[in-house]
Amino acid sequence: MATIELTSENFNDIVTGSGTIMIDFWAEWCGPCRMFAPVFEKASEQHQDITFGKVDTQAQLELAQAFDISSIPTLMVIRDGVMLYAEAGALPAPMLEELIGKVQDVDMDQVRAEIAQNEQAQ
Template sequence: MATIELTAENFTAHVEGDDILLVDFWASWCGPCRQFAPIYEAASEKHGDIVFGSVNTEEQQELAGAFRVTSIPTLMVFRENVLVFAQPGALPEQALEQVIAAVRGLDMDDVRRQIAEQNGQQG
């Protein structure tokens, strides 16, 4: 599956509707973004069961702001409507594959339990 363009209009639908969603926040003027793009695209072709999206931070400034993206590229991963990974910086292919494997291996019931515990302690 090729990378899809995410916008303010379709972002929530993908987060809520896709089992695993990787999101690359990028800009055309960003050198590291251009270096990461072919790695990200190749991973999208390799992992057809995962949705790979990209957010052009120049065109989608409100969306980037809503996620407090201050450095690009930034990679975020949502699984079952939960943000499970967020990290700025271009990843080499092997590191991206490790992130994908780790996200696939998550016990989402345990993740939700941990979030509930954290929210209980904070509130």
């Protein structure tokens, strides 16, 4: 599966569903973003069970601001509507694969229970 372009029009529909989505916040002028792009694209081809999306921070300024993106590339991972990871910096392929494995191993029932518990405590 190739990466998909995420925009303010389609973002919520894609990220609020079930499953895992990896999001690359990038810009054309960003050297590290251009270096990370083929790594991200290759991972999208190897992991067809994951949705890989790209947000052009220049064209989608609203989305970049909504997520306080101050450094690019920033990689964000959302699974079943819950953000599990958000970090700036380009990952080499082995580290991206390790992150994908860790995200797939997360017990989402436990995560939802912890979220519910934290909300009750407030």
